[in-house]
Amino acid sequence: MNYFVKYILIFLLVSCESSSSDCCISNPLREEVIINKGIYIVSYNEVYEQPNWIEYSVSNRPKNVDRGNKDFYLEPGVKTSDNADYYKNPWDKGHLAPAATFSDSEDNLNKTFSFINCAMQIDDLNRGEWAELEQRIRDWSATLGTIKVKIDLVFETGHEIRETGVHIPTGFWKNLTYPNGERECYYFPNEPTNKNWDKYLTDCN
Numbered sequence: 239m240n241y242f243v244k245y246i247l248i249f250l251l252v253s254c255e256s257s258s259s260d261c262c263i264s265n266p267l268r269e270e271v272i273i274n275k276g277i278y279i280v281s282y283n284e285v286y287e288q289p290n291w292i293e294y295s296v297s298n299r300p301k302n303v304d305r306g307n308k309d310f311y312l313e314p315g316v317k318t319s320d321n322a323d324y325y326k327n328p329w330d331k332g333h334l335a336p337a338a339t340f341s342d343s344e345d346n347l348n349k350t351f352s353f354i355n356c357a358m359q360i361d362d363l364n365r366g367e368w369a370e371l372e373q374r375i376r377d378w379s380a381t382l383g384t385i386k387v388k389i390d391l392v393f394e395t396g397h398e399i400r401e402t403g404v405h406i407p408t409g410f411w412k413n414l415t416y417p418n419g420e421r422e423c424y425y426f427p428n429e430p431t432n433k434n435w436d437k438y439l440t441d442c443n
Contacts, residue, residue, distance in 0.1 A: 267284040267285045267317060268283075268284045268285075269283055269284070269285055269290075270282070270283060270290060271283075271284060271316055273313070273316070273354055275349045275352065275354075275355075276346075276349065277294060277335065277340050277346050277349055277350075278292055278293060278294035278334075278335040278349070278350075278355065279292070279293045279294075280292040280293075280334075280354050280355060282316055282318065282354050284316065284317040284318075285405075286393065286404070286405035287317065287318055287319040287323070287403060287404040287405065288319065288357055288358065288391055288393075288404065288405055288407060289334060289354065289355070289357060289389075289391055290390070290391060291388060291389060291390045291391065292334045292335060292355065292388070292389050293386070293387065293388045293389075294335040294339070294386075294387055295384050295385065295386050295387065296339055296375050296376055296378075296379045296384065296385045296387060297379055297383075297384040297385075298376070298379040298380045299339065299340065299341070299342035299346075300342050301338070301341045301342070302341065302342050302343060303341050303342075303343065303344050303347050304341070305337050305338075305341070305347060308337075308347070308348070308351050309321075309351065310331050310351050310352065310353050310356050311351060311352060311353065312352075312353055313352050313353055313354045316354060318353035318354055318356070319353055319356060319358065319404045320353065322402050323358065323400060323402045323404040324358070327400075328360055328361050329358040329359060329360060329361065329406070330359050330360070330361045330364040330365070331356045331359075332356065332357045332358070332359025332363075332364040332368070333350055333355060333356065334355050334356070334357055334389050335349075335350050335355050336350065336372045337350045337351070338372065338373075338376070339372065339375075339376060357391060357407060357410070358400075358404060358405075358406050358407060358428075359407075359410070359428060360428050360429055360430060362429075362430035362431055363426060363428065363429065363430065363431050366431050367426065367431040367433075367434065367435040367438065368410075368426060368435075370435045371412065371424065371435045371438075374435070375387065375414065378416075382416055382417055383416075383417040384417060385414055385415065385416055385417070386414070386415040387412065387413070387414055387415075388411075388412075388413045388415075389410055389411065389412050389413075390410070390411040390413070391407040391409075391410060392407060392408050392409040392410065392411065393405055393407055393408060394408040394409075406428065407428050408427065408428055409425060409426060409427045409428050410425070410426045410428065411423060411424070411425055411443065412424045412425075412426070413442060421442050422439060422442070423439070423440055423441065423442035423443065424438045424439050424440065425438060425440050426438050
């Protein structure tokens with residue numbers, strides 16, 4: 239390598255390190271980052287700024303703490319959605335692993351408020367049939383035992399991309415596996431609900 243090229247590289251490196259701007263070449267965004275938070279495992283898509291999927295188990299944990307005024311926090315080392323993506327629009331910060339399911343300890347509850355556990359979910363769905371099914375699963379676990387849950391986010395061709403860069407899921411698969419091995423699958427389009435939660439039950443894909 240000639241001295242001129244070396245000089246340019248050294249100049250760029252020194253200039254970048256001494257500047258507070260974004261001139262440095264950052265790592266490319268990843269389509270999948272696997273993160274294990276102990277109570278759930280998530281595959282996160284930094285390009286979409288949304289999860290690909292998440293897995294957790296519902297085991298009739300006692301409620302020992304309240305969520306209070308907690309808000310979502312950024313996950314170190316992962317590019318996620320943030321508060322700007324949810325500002326003045328109809329999408330909620332939709333928990334995937336539910337806060338109410340993991341309110342047995344302050345530590346577990348806090349883990350559910352990471353943005354890696356957060357999806358752009360239309361408010362009517364998040365607060366309605368989605369929440370009702372979450373409660374039903376908690377009720378079932380009290381008598382049936384531990385229920386495994388996997389949620390897959392769907393991004394159909396032509397899905398919406400907000401001006402902030404976040405991608406809007408077109409739907410959510412919620413797949414349940416019961417202690418006896420039987421499965422149930424629900425598919426919720428990411429839109430206001432117009433029927434009861436049990437009407438979203440469908441064949442497992």
